[in-house]
Every structure is written in C-alpha cells, then in structure tokens.
Amino acid sequence: MAASGRSTSKAGRMEREFIRNFSIIAHIDHGKSTLADQLLLQSGAITQRDFKDQMLDDLDIERDRGITVKAHAVALRYEYEGQTYELNLIDTPGHVDFHYEVSRSLAACEGALLLVDAFQGVQAQTVANAYAAIEVDLEIIPVVNKIDLPVTRVEEVLDEVETVLGLDATQALRVSAKTGVGVETVFKAIIERIPHPSGHSTSPLQALIFDSKYDSFRGVIIYIRLVEGQIAKGDKIRFMRTGGVQEVIEVGQFIPKLTSCESLGAGQVGYIITGVKKLEDVKVGDTVTHEHRKAEKALPGYREPKQMVFCGMYPIEATDFEKLRDELGKMSLNDASFSFQPETSDALGFGFRCGFLGMLHMEIIQQRLEHESNIDLIQTAPNVTYELLLRGGQVMMLDNPQDVPDAGSIEEFREPIAKVNFIVPTSNIGVLMQMCEERRGNYINTEYLGPDRAQVIYELPLAEIIYDMHDRLKSATRGYGTMDYEVTGYKTANLxxxxxxxxxxxxxxxxxxxxxxxxxxxxxxxxxxxxxxxxxxxxxxxxxxxxxxxxxxxxxxxxxxxxxxxxxxxxxxxxxxxxxxxxxxxxxxxxxxxxxxxxxxxxxxxxxxxxxx
The missing domain is CATH 3.30.70.2570 (Elongation factor 4, C-terminal domain)
Structure with missing residues (x-):
C-alpha cells in the first residue's frame, strides 16, 4: 500500500517540496467540518478517543448551530510512499455572510478541495466559492461527498460540476466524510495534484497575517503563512504596514492545538506570539518581516471588507459600556470584517454603531457578546448603507437613519443593489420570480442546470434581501432553494x-x-x-x-x-x-x-x- 497514513504529529521546519497548503470550500452543510474531522483522525493528528464532531469548530456558537463561522488552520503530518508530508488545512465557513473569511483562507493556499453533496449537487455558495478559488489560480480537486446516503445522484452532480463550474469532473473523488470511505484517496490527491509552495527559506522574511486571536494571558496570537524566508523564536520582527517592531516569544503550529517549535520555513503555516497587547497593533493582511533584514515590499494582503449591514448595540446596564468596548475590540481583532464606533441615542444612552457583512454575521456577534462575554444588550433594527448626493455636490455615505439630513438638501437618495444568484427546482421558478418582483427586483436571466434545477439571476435592492429573503426562499422551495449575492453598486431610488x-x-x-x-x-x-x-x-x-x-x-x-x-x-x-x-x-x-x-x-x-x- 502506497500510503501508510499514520504519522507522528511534531511541529517544526519542513522542506517546501513536502508541504501542501489547501482549503476545503463548499456550500453550507455539504460536510466541510466532517471531512476535516476525518482528515485529522486518519492522519493521526487526533486519536479515536479524542475524536468528536466539529473538532475544529471551537466557538460555542459554532457547535450550537452546527456551522463554521471562523476559518480554522491545522497542520497534518501524513506518510506517503515512505516520505512524511506536511498538509496545512484551512477549514472555511460556507455561509454567504462569511465569504470574506473564505477569500482570506484561499490567499494562504495553493489548492482547494471543492466539496459537493452527492444528492443536493452544485448550490449557490458552491458556485461563489469555486469562482473565488479560480480567481486566485488554485488547483481545484472536486470531491463528491455523502456517497453513503440512501439516495444519491452522483453522475448528475458530476455533470453539474462540468457545466456550471467548468471544471474537469473525470478525476473527481467520491467519499463519505461521515463513514471515512474514500478519505485515503483525498490524501493521495492532495499530495499528487496540489503544487508545493514556492518561496525559499534563505530569502528575506515575508509572512502574511491571515488571522489573529486575543488570549487574555499571552496577548495577541498571530496566524501567519510564510511566503519567503524563515522565522524563529527570539527574532526581531517588523509589521510592515503598522510599523511596529516586536520580539518573537513563541513560534508554533496548530496540530490541532497550539504546539510550539524552534522555527518555521517558507511555505509553512503557523502562529507567532510577540507579547503584543494592543489590538490595533496587529492588522490582518499585514506582512511580517525581519527588523534587520527587511523584505523590499509588503505582500498584497486583502481588500478591506465592506460592511453592508449596521445596527446599534447598547448595554442594558450603563456600567457595562467600557466592558462592551473591550469585548468589541477583541471581536474585531478576531474578525476583520466587523467594525464598531461609539454613538449616543436619546432613547438608549451610550452605545456603539456596529457594521457587519450580513444578518447571520450580526446574529453571531450579538450571541457571542451575550454568551461568551455575559453582557446584556439592546440591539436596534439593522439597516444597510446608503449613498446620498447632496445639493452642494458632496456624496455622503449613511449607515444610520438618525443622520439623514433635511429632505430639502438631498439631490439623490441611492440604495445598494446586489446581483443575486438563485439555484432552485424548476417547479419553483414562478414563485421565486413573483417574490423578486414584489421586492423591486430586476430580472437578468435563467439558465437550466438539468431537467429539475435552474439558476435564476436577479438584481435586487440589498435592503430587500437581508431581512428575510433567505427564510422566505427556503419556505417557498421546501428547503431546496439556495442563494448567493454580491453587492454591485448603488442606484437612485425614491427613499x-x-x-x-x-x-x-x-x-x-x-x-x-x-x-x-x-x-x-x-x-x-x-x-x-x-x-x-x-x-x-x-x-x-x-x-x-x-x-x-x-x-x-x-x-x-x-x-x-x-x-x-x-x-x-x-x-x-x-x-x-x-x-x-x-x-x-x-x-x-x-x-x-x-x-x-x-x-x-x-x-x-x-x-x-x-x-x-
């Protein structure tokens, strides 16, 4: 047998030829976290005794809801044909609100496993995530999951992968993440088909910060992907965007718990601790380099995420205001797509105006504040960001209805418009179109994915989507409809x-x-x-x-x-x-x-x- 599978899980330097960095991308509920659990188990990173569902989902809210909210990194050691490989897996969320987390994860990888449900087939987020991976030129391996289901349509699903996504499905893998069937072929495909990272350990250090987390004992834990050079305990490093200089106190990898080591080299994924306590000193997307041997330029980083949904959060007890400020600061460090700033309300007193990517994102933050931080909140109704053209010619961005100026000074009131991609059973197209017309939708086109399913594209005002469109769609299609949206710009409306x-x-x-x-x-x-x-x-x-x-x-x-x-x-x-x-x-x-x-x-x-x- 070519692959022995089991291996010792030691952290440390590894030659880049034996490193593979990959993500698992899929629509929500297609089995990403379950497959990640199996990869951990079959590589020997965890034992059967330690095994539990959603191993990488360490937030309480992820386990309660059964969804992944944060991207998680883990380093697996796997023996194949007598050689030990380091496989760095970055597990990603599947919900449309967390697409930014997915894009950050893909930037740290060379390949991706595109997971598709053997019965549900290609869904809206499958399409969005696949295009995101194609955009950054990753090697994509299609994987049909849940082949153990009593009813599957594997051949039709593979046809959808070819026609909708334009990927070659002849070498697609067939697995059951739940039972472990076919998981060994996944390891083999990762090693043989995903290219090893480029970069040299002898070059000046360039490491991308792709995430960070606050620890009350050790300060900020910085997640990095080394593109060039190497980093070791005791090194003096510089953050190229913020300009801060720190000494590395600890270097390590996620195996799957934080495991320290002496150094990491080009191509590896891991973490560093520098004793930074101030949240604003670490920026996701920043580049880490050595203080005395600097890289010539910073890595491209990430586009700043655009918050599209805003609401006010106020502590019920006025004495909790400072505590709420601290907790929101920690949340924004761990989640770069969340923002907040102080505001006051005559009715509610002192609080914060918070920005989110969508409604689920807002719910998750609110629940984390209430459960993890034990703060009782009053939350105002959410609204989207508007654009106002004033009579003097200035353009004003507005995320709070309280700030709308006098009607006489407004030339144009513009609202955000989203391009929405629906995938629904053909029998529900009429209901969907009626629903979109009622919400001031503008029809674009329909494409049939097979005899029973179609992709319908509409332009809709974002305000009409975020509140309950997802729930109404699920109810109208008996759970079979899915949607994905992308904000395309602003249009004038009679608001x-x-x-x-x-x-x-x-x-x-x-x-x-x-x-x-x-x-x-x-x-x-x-x-x-x-x-x-x-x-x-x-x-x-x-x-x-x-x-x-x-x-x-x-x-x-x-x-x-x-x-x-x-x-x-x-x-x-x-x-x-x-x-x-x-x-x-x-x-x-x-x-x-x-x-x-x-x-x-x-x-x-x-x-x-x-x-x-």
Whole structure:
C-alpha cells in the first residue's frame, strides 16, 4: 500500500517540496467540518478517543448551530510512499455572510478541495466559492461527498460540476466524510495534484497575517503563512504596514492545538506570539518581516471588507459600556470584517454603531457578546448603507437613519443593489420570480442546470434581501432553494426617512429608511407591532409613524383602568364623581410627565413590519 497514513504529529521546519497548503470550500452543510474531522483522525493528528464532531469548530456558537463561522488552520503530518508530508488545512465557513473569511483562507493556499453533496449537487455558495478559488489560480480537486446516503445522484452532480463550474469532473473523488470511505484517496490527491509552495527559506522574511486571536494571558496570537524566508523564536520582527517592531516569544503550529517549535520555513503555516497587547497593533493582511533584514515590499494582503449591514448595540446596564468596548475590540481583532464606533441615542444612552457583512454575521456577534462575554444588550433594527448626493455636490455615505439630513438638501437618495444568484427546482421558478418582483427586483436571466434545477439571476435592492429573503426562499422551495449575492453598486431610488413618535416624542432608535411606495403600509405595520410590544401604562400612549411633518399612521395604547370606586357601596353618586375626577387629573399629569418604557423587542419591530410586506 502506497500510503501508510499514520504519522507522528511534531511541529517544526519542513522542506517546501513536502508541504501542501489547501482549503476545503463548499456550500453550507455539504460536510466541510466532517471531512476535516476525518482528515485529522486518519492522519493521526487526533486519536479515536479524542475524536468528536466539529473538532475544529471551537466557538460555542459554532457547535450550537452546527456551522463554521471562523476559518480554522491545522497542520497534518501524513506518510506517503515512505516520505512524511506536511498538509496545512484551512477549514472555511460556507455561509454567504462569511465569504470574506473564505477569500482570506484561499490567499494562504495553493489548492482547494471543492466539496459537493452527492444528492443536493452544485448550490449557490458552491458556485461563489469555486469562482473565488479560480480567481486566485488554485488547483481545484472536486470531491463528491455523502456517497453513503440512501439516495444519491452522483453522475448528475458530476455533470453539474462540468457545466456550471467548468471544471474537469473525470478525476473527481467520491467519499463519505461521515463513514471515512474514500478519505485515503483525498490524501493521495492532495499530495499528487496540489503544487508545493514556492518561496525559499534563505530569502528575506515575508509572512502574511491571515488571522489573529486575543488570549487574555499571552496577548495577541498571530496566524501567519510564510511566503519567503524563515522565522524563529527570539527574532526581531517588523509589521510592515503598522510599523511596529516586536520580539518573537513563541513560534508554533496548530496540530490541532497550539504546539510550539524552534522555527518555521517558507511555505509553512503557523502562529507567532510577540507579547503584543494592543489590538490595533496587529492588522490582518499585514506582512511580517525581519527588523534587520527587511523584505523590499509588503505582500498584497486583502481588500478591506465592506460592511453592508449596521445596527446599534447598547448595554442594558450603563456600567457595562467600557466592558462592551473591550469585548468589541477583541471581536474585531478576531474578525476583520466587523467594525464598531461609539454613538449616543436619546432613547438608549451610550452605545456603539456596529457594521457587519450580513444578518447571520450580526446574529453571531450579538450571541457571542451575550454568551461568551455575559453582557446584556439592546440591539436596534439593522439597516444597510446608503449613498446620498447632496445639493452642494458632496456624496455622503449613511449607515444610520438618525443622520439623514433635511429632505430639502438631498439631490439623490441611492440604495445598494446586489446581483443575486438563485439555484432552485424548476417547479419553483414562478414563485421565486413573483417574490423578486414584489421586492423591486430586476430580472437578468435563467439558465437550466438539468431537467429539475435552474439558476435564476436577479438584481435586487440589498435592503430587500437581508431581512428575510433567505427564510422566505427556503419556505417557498421546501428547503431546496439556495442563494448567493454580491453587492454591485448603488442606484437612485425614491427613499424617505420614517420617524416613530411615542407619546409625541421622536424615538431616534426606531427611525428607519423605506421606499416611499410602501412607506404608509410599513408605517401602519410598525405602529401595530409596537402596540403589541409596549405594555400598558397608567396613561394613554399615542404611537405615530411620520415622514417629515406628516403623520402617516397612528395607534393608541389605552391606559390601565383601575376601579377607584370599588370600595364605595351605594351612597351618593357625587362621591364617586369626585374619585373619577381625581383619577382623571392624575392620568392627565402622568400623560404629561410619565416615562414610557420601551422593551428590547420593540426595537426589532421595524424588522417585523418589513416582513409583513
């Protein structure tokens, strides 16, 4: 047998001819993490006793939801034809919101395993991730997974790989990551078909920072891929973009836990610890070089990710503000696609305006803050980034409805437009098209992938996609439809800012931007939702939706009624009238000075009102 498989898992230098750096890319739920688990087990990186599902998914939220959120790196040692190889695997997320994580991982690799479900076939994110890998010129190995399923359509799936992705499927691998069948052929293909990294250990050091993580004991742990040169414990290094100089305290690899070693050479993937404590001193995409033997230029790095969804996050306890700032700083270090900046709200006090790639990204950050950091939050309804052309000719980027200037100063209100790629059963094309037309969609084309499935492309406003498009698609196609989107630019639209007044006081955190054609309907839905969410008080509460000075919708929460005459048995009616008059005066005073408590759910009513459309 050519491959013995099992090998000792020691960290350290390895000649580049025996190094292979690869990623696993696929649509969500096609088995990336399961295959990664099998590769760890069959290479001997972990024992059967230590084996558990989602070995590399170390965040609680990843295990709870069964999805990968962060890219994870691990170095495997595998013996093949009498030679030990180092296989550096970078496991990637599959959800559209984490495409930025995928692009960062691919930049650290020479090849990729493209995983496709043996029954579901090529899906929207399969297409997006495959194109991302082709763009950076990686060697792609198609792998059909889940061949152990009772119903499979392997041949049709291979046809889809050829027709949709344009890849040669004749050498595609067939595996079951769950049972381990065919996993040995994956090792063989990685070694034989993925090229070894270029670069020389004798050249000046150039190492790409592809991720980082904060450890409360050791400071920032920096994940690097060495392109040129070597790095060892005790070296003086320079971060080429930030200009910081540090001494390397520890060098090591992920096997799969952090394992220290003396040095790493060109082509290897690992980590360094320098004792950096300040989060802003480390930038993902920066280049590490030696202080006394500098590289001539920095590596290209990554394009800055564009946050497209924004929301306010406020601590329920005002004393948690500084704690929240620290935790958000650690999150942004570990997740370069997340941003935050301080803001204040009349209704909620001091908090932060946070930017995300999408709705799932936002949910994940919020849950991590609440569960890992133990902070109780109030979160405002999310909105997308708009572009405003003002009368003076300036262009203003807007991510907070509170900042919309006076309507008279706006020449054009522009919204982000996304090109959306749907893959659905042919029987659901009509329902999908109706759904897109209702959301102001612009039809591009339809391409049939086979007798039962089609790829439909639409242009849609991003605001109409992010809230519930994914859920509505799944429900309309009984779970078989998938989508992937990419923001292509901004287009002028008839948009207005809709304010919400509670007891005649404008609540800035409930303001939202809507299309004028649906503003009245959205306003009615919103005040109805708020009426359900805000509990009754001792006084009447009017709820109003307004555009400019015009009220477009109103609901009233009636006052709590207390029977003040319950103790009056018979007798003169004037006594009861006096009590009623006193109660009326009290309610009048409360209506004037009483404070309305608005619960957390009310701030998300803006979303629910949108779904009712």
């Amino acid at each position: 207005v800012k809709m304010d919400v007044l509670v007891k005649s006081v404008q609540v800035d955190a409930l303001a939202t931007i809507v299309h004028r054609d649906v503003a009245e309907k959205r306003g009615r839905g919103l005040v109805k939702r708020l009426k359900d969410e805000i509990s009754k008080h001792q006084f009447e509460i009017p709820l109003q939706a307004a555009i400019g000075g015009k009220i477009i919708a109103r609901e009233t929460i009636s006052a709590l009624r207390k029977n003040v005459t319950a103790k009056c048995y018979g007798g003169d009616i004037t006594r009861k009238r006096k009590l009623w008059a006193k109660q009326k005066e009290g309610k009048k005073r409360l209506k004037q000075f009483g404070q309305v408590e608005i619960p957390q759910k009310a701030f998300l009513s803006v979303l629910e009102a949108g779904k009712d459309d």
